[in-house]
Amino acid sequence: MELIDLVLKAGRSAVELSLFVLLPIMVLMLCVMRLLEARGVMDWVVARLAPVLRPVGLTGLSVFAALQISFVSFAAPLATLAMMEQRGVSDRHLAATLAMVFAMGQANVMFPMAALDLRLGAALVFSLAGGLLAAAATYHVFGRNLPAFEKPFDETVKHPTAEDGKGVLDVINRAGAEAFRIAVGVIPMLVLSLVAITFLRQLGLFAWLTGLLGPLLQAVAIDPNMIVLTLTKALAGGTAVLGLVDDMLREGAIGTPLVNQSAGWLVHTLDVPGFAILISAGKRVARVARPAVLGACVGIALRTVAHLAVG
Template sequence: MNIIQIIMDAGRTAVDIALYTLVPVMVVMLILMKYLESLGVLARIINWTAPLLKPFGLTGLSLFALIQLNFVSFAAPVATLAMMERKGVSDRHLAATLAMLFAMGQANVLYPLTPMGLHWLAAILISVAGGLVAGAVTWHLLARKLPMKEVISPDDAEVHSPQKKGLISIINSGGSEAISLALGAIPMLILSMTVVGILKAAGMITLLEQALSPLLSTLHISTVLVMPTLVKCLAGGTAYLGVATDLLQSGKINAQMLNASTGWLVQTLDLPGLGIMLGAGFRVARVARFAIVGALVGIVVRGVLHMLLF
């Protein structure tokens, strides 16, 4: 096993993904989101839809977090979660919002996979549906004993008021933030892909595929999905993107398999996602045990819908 070669290959793949896949997509999407925010469009959307989200245990800020996750990045809603905690949103609302975020797909994986055959509109709609299911299950069942009282009475639907900024300023700030997010993913990408490369070179992936082959055959699932599933759970969505890109380019999986597996492979309930989301605040971490179970329900719903459609 050539460890140095594995590290070098992982580094090249990580930099290629960050510079030529993540940066272009993230720059355009962040600039668009910031421009809509400066016009007050996002604030109006939140005001209109906040009453519709109440049955799911979600608030206006929850909707903003939903938009950030599905249209910007998996890391984008962390600031919104922190704001919800600071403004005193109840533990029960926090649990429902966190469950929603864990169950949904992240934009930094969905968008780069779209040119490779992912049905973006279906993926987004199913992602939102899974998130709403996760939020509702958490609100009505799992977290029903958590306090509903606000620590501070927040006007969360009016938090994101329009800010007057020039177009050049929006482009510069959105572009620099997008590049920072993309480049910040490189260390995790390199490390996770190195681990995967070592496991693959040691034959561990093959052994796992053989062990799971009978079960997967019964479920009509290809064993080639074992490696990306393992990578997703241990290293997160960005690392999965790298592995999925490699599998698609080598022809080991096709667009149909990509779409059918997106329901359970593109979500934020993984080790890096847990670490990032729970870092938003103490109360967010405290309600995580309720949110994780609710998120699993939402992920199952997404997985079934993707398999039925594709």
């Protein structure tokens, strides 16, 4: 009976978080993104940013991947990475793009966290800075021996158009359906993650680790709750962290200052689920994962320090 109660509680939390927090935000953001794409605004932005970002190893499609992860979800750049591989983008540029995606904060966690008092403006700025540093570190240091030659290729992305009212309505309907798929799609993983986390907490594993490492963390002014949050992030991903943070805030275990201070450390895609999903974009993407991960660590370190400094 205790196990059933645990599963029901986790399921209720997962559904509430997905449908009442994640879904409305994703509908709004996706509608805005898709309408901007349909109007050609996104292509205009990409075309002007691409030359500026070339020195850090990013291409026009890389810019689009950055916009996708910042305003859609962590899985959105998957199609762009696959497209980059198919169109012949060099391994070096591919590694830089993957590092950027790993290091940046994903929209499906950052925007719902804004409802939990995350300072969204600062988080987006730090996310972009971390992504650019990750790309530069990968392109110029960790991936400098990767092939950089590439043939000319098409960097445009095909979008639906919205020339009239019907076109606009079609774009909004498709964006709403996409947002619903994203929100519903995270429920199974979120339920399993919350069940596993609650089960481990009841077994006393987190309490044991907190008791073991807590004094060391407190000595350097780090909240011991970061142990649970970090393990959850690494093993279950950002959405699970979002659910756990929501529960801990309701229980009064943590406060909103910790949400902002820990965002750089906890909100990115370099975790087990995110890594597995993103490297599935293609064989060359998987092949450049090692330098990309190293570069991403540099970007995440920058974001962590920035969030701690701002508080």
